[in-house]
Amino acid sequence: MNLIHALDIEFQFNEQLQTITPVLLMDEEYTILIDCGYPNFMDHIREAASRSNVALDTITTIILTHDDMDHIGSLAALKRSYPHIEVISHEIEAPYIDGTKKSLRLVQAEASLTMLPLHELAQAEQFVRFLQTIEHVPVDRLVSDKELLPWCGGIEIIHTPGHTPGHISLYLPLCKTLIAGDAVVIENGKLDIANPQFTLDLEAAVQSVRHLLAYDIEKLYCYHGGLFEGQVRPALERLADSYESRNNEPRHNKE
Numbered sequence: 457m458n459l460i461h462a463l464d465i466e467f468q469f470n471e472q473l474q475t476i477t478p479v480l481l482m483d484e485e486y487t488i489l490i491d492c493g494y495p496n497f498m499d500h501i502r503e504a505a506s507r508s509n510v511a512l513d514t515i516t517t518i519i520l521t522h523d524d525m526d527h528i529g530s531l532a533a534l535k536r537s538y539p540h541i542e543v544i545s546h547e548i549e550a551p552y553i554d555g556t557k558k559s560l561r562l563v564q565a566e567a568s569l570t571m572l573p574l575h576e577l578a579q580a581e582q583f584v585r586f587l588q589t590i591e592h593v594p595v596d597r598l599v600s601d602k603e604l605l606p607w608c609g610g611i612e613i614i615h616t617p618g619h620t621p622g623h624i625s626l627y628l629p630l631c632k633t634l635i636a637g638d639a640v641v642i643e644n645g646k647l648d649i650a651n652p653q654f655t656l657d658l659e660a661a662v663q664s665v666r667h668l669l670a671y672d673i674e675k676l677y678c679y680h681g682g683l684f685e686g687q688v689r690p691a692l693e694r695l696a697d698s699y700e701s702r703n704n705e706p707r708h709n710k711e
């Protein structure tokens with residue numbers, strides 16, 4: 457028995473209706489949550505999981521695709537309530553999650569304060585203060601590219617850097633399913649790079665999309681956008697091509 461439950465969670469953020477999609481993977485023994493929402497999202501996760509008849513206390517494992525406030529925000533609360541949960545992330549991402557290194561999103565947000573026009577400053581400062589409140593949690597197990605976790609018939613770790621340096625996607629060969637985290641998102645029905653303006657290394661993010669073409673993917677779940685309804689391979693190819701052709705466009709001489 458292998459099951460995948462997409463936990464679509466709708467909420468208001470910055471006065472906008474948003475949806476995030478953590479994913480539950482289950483086999484006979486293990487219940488694995490992939491990413492865990494913003495701070496104070498335990499009730500949202502509990503409610504979404506209960507729609508799939510899953511109780512939070514059955515979660516054995518949390519795999520974090522990367523360190524960002526909307527992916528690790530409720531990790532500390534989940535660990536406090538369920539200390540048995542094993543937390544897994546890529547080895548490069550772990551120091552940001554456990555707080556040994558300063559969150560790169562916070563570094564980015566602080567750096568933006570010196571460059572923003574005055575009218576955007578208050579919101580950016582608020583975002584910095586928000587990031588400073590994110591609780592850090594030790595990572596119990598480090599994984600690296602191509603590692604195969606034994607659950608659900610095998611879960612392959614794919615290192616997909618770009619959005620952050622230790623970002624991972626998860627591939628389940630048995631059901632040809634990719635959990636993409638923020639490696640790609642769905643925007644207006646199409647695959648896209650997640651917030652390119654905040655992507656820490658856009659070139660690497662596009663390379664990661666190309667790398668995903670090596671996998672036979674029939675179902676693709678995005679954290680922002682949920683299940684992609686379409687032909688995955690051509691969509692990934694179009695996405696990589698579109699960013700690469702932008703990079704190859706001749707630059708206009710402004711002199």
Ligand SMILES: O=c1ccn([C@@H]2O[C@@H]3COP(=O)(O)O[C@H]3[C@H]2O)c(=O)[nH]1
Nearest residue numbers: 524526565568580583638650651654
């Ligand atoms: O100045 C900034 C920088 C970033 N951000 C957020 O950081 C997030 C990174 O992951 P994401 O792609 O899910 O979403 C991004 C944005 O929502 C922001 O709101 N303001």
